Amino acid sequence: MISVENLTKSFQHNGSTVRALDGVSMEVNPGSVVGVVGPSGAGKSTLARCIALLEKPDSGAIRVDGTDLVSLDGKALRAARRQIGVVPQGDSLLRQRTAAGNVALPLEAAGIGGPQRRQRVGELLDLVGLTDKASVHPDQLSGGQRQRIAVARALAAKPSVLLADEPTSALDPTTTDSVLTVLDRARAELGVTVLVVTHDMAVVRKLADDVAVLEDGQVVEQGKVLDLVAEPASRISGTLLPETDQADQLRPTSGRHDVVAEIVLVGFAAVGALLPEASNRFAVDLAILGGGLTRLGDTPVAKFKIGLTGERSEAALKWMIERDAHVRRAPVSVDGVAAA
Numbered sequence: 001m002i003s004v005e006n007l008t009k010s011f012q013h014n015g016s017t018v019r020a021l022d023g024v025s026m027e028v029n030p031g032s033v034v035g036v037v038g039p040s041g042a043g044k045s046t047l048a049r050c051i052a053l054l055e056k057p058d059s060g061a062i063r064v065d066g067t068d069l070v071s072l073d074g075k076a077l078r079a080a081r082r083q084i085g086v087v088p089q090g091d092s093l094l095r096q097r098t099a100a101g102n103v104a105l106p107l108e109a110a111g112i113g114g115p116q117r118r119q120r121v122g123e124l125l126d127l128v129g130l131t132d133k134a135s136v137h138p139d140q141l142s143g144g145q146r147q148r149i150a151v152a153r154a155l156a157a158k159p160s161v162l163l164a165d166e167p168t169s170a171l172d173p174t175t176t177d178s179v180l181t182v183l184d185r186a187r188a189e190l191g192v193t194v195l196v197v198t199h200d201m202a203v204v205r206k207l208a209d210d211v212a213v214l215e216d217g218q219v220v221e222q223g224k225v226l227d228l229v230a231e232p233a234s235r236i237s238g239t240l241l242p243e244t245d246q247a248d249q250l251r252p253t254s255g256r257h258d259v260v261a262e263i264v265l266v267g268f269a270a271v272g273a274l275l276p277e278a279s280n281r282f283a284v285d286l287a288i289l290g291g292g293l294t295r296l297g298d299t300p301v302a303k304f305k306i307g308l309t310g311e312r313s314e315a316a317l318k319w320m321i322e323r324d325a326h327v328r329r330a331p332v333s334v335d336g337v338a339a340a
């Protein structure tokens with residue numbers, strides 16, 4: 001478990017103080033993929049650099065299994081750094097070295113030689129799906145392939161945490177997917193905890209179990225992605241789920257309903273069965289007025305604006321809430337007609 005506690009970090013810039021981290025606390029569960037998101041300048045990279053022990057915070061603690069890494073120096077600090085593999089922002093491979101040579105770098109630094117090194121490099125190239133590119137130089141690789149080699153290099157010293165700073169920036173969606181697949185494999189096959197700093201919500205959508213949203217150096221939201229999307233007021237919900245109002249514009253004839261509500265359904269069972277079952281069980285007509293279905297990781301998640309018509313509409317809605325549907329009521333006007 002990594003626990004970041006009340007981290008602060010300021011920089012002097014043109015005579016003024018920039019507070020890059022302003023009391024950041026977060027918990028990272030072992031073996032999870034955590035997305036750190038937020039606008040440009042929010043402090044994401046500074047947080048990543050502090051966790052990677054490349055930057056010393058002004059105050060606060062970074063505990064890994066109870067040990068505060070901020071207080072370490074010398075040999076203990078170098079040993080702690082090896083526990084954290086870093087995929088730096090941008091193109092970080094050495095041009096004059098082959099793909100295999102780049103992956104081998106941390107092993108050389110650790111004094112691992114000969115057959116052991118060759119075997120480990122082979123395993124890592126296999127993990128990132130680039131065995132056939134072992135003797136190719138970075139210039140002959142695509143942007144996505146270069147990033148996958150950077151991931152392999154970051155994993156070479158068998159770290160327990162992999163930290164990737166904007167690993168998919170400047171990549172097209174297909175190439176982004178290939179890099180995300182590699183990060184997912186690192187977690188699944190090596191049990192590595194993955195922390196991804198990104199401004200790209202597609203990364204959170206496809207990969208992250210947990211997310212922390214940074215703004216002006218502070219964490220303004222954090223938690224499990226599937227929990228946060230169910231909270232209507234969460235920022236994550238607003239960005240990751242289909243927009244119900246926009247879809248409404250395509251369907252202007254929402255008409256009169258006894259109850260109008262916005263509903264979030266998480267998981268196959270809820271998405272597939274809850275609405276038809278409620279309609280049947282309570283003999284209500286159920287219209288979908290907007291919204292849609294998406295996937296977060298492997299989990300289907302739906303957000304619909306629904307209109308219920310029939311005497312037992314309220315009971316149907318209550319029944320769905322009891323079965324873990326997350327419901328927000330639409331404003332209802334005085335004559336009982338739901339405002340569209």
Ligand SMILES: Nc1ncnc2c1ncn2[C@@H]1O[C@H](COP(=O)(O)OP(=O)(O)OP(=O)(O)O)[C@@H](O)[C@H]1O
Pocket residue numbers: 011012013018019020038039040041042043044045046047199
């Ligand atoms: N070495 C530095 N010297 C001076 N200011 C810095 C330094 N590093 C970061 N900052 C400032 O700290 C703030 C946070 O920067 P940081 O790079 O951590 O944000 P970010 O969320 O990663 O942004 P981006 O998405 O644009 O990379 C910004 O105002 C930035 O200008």
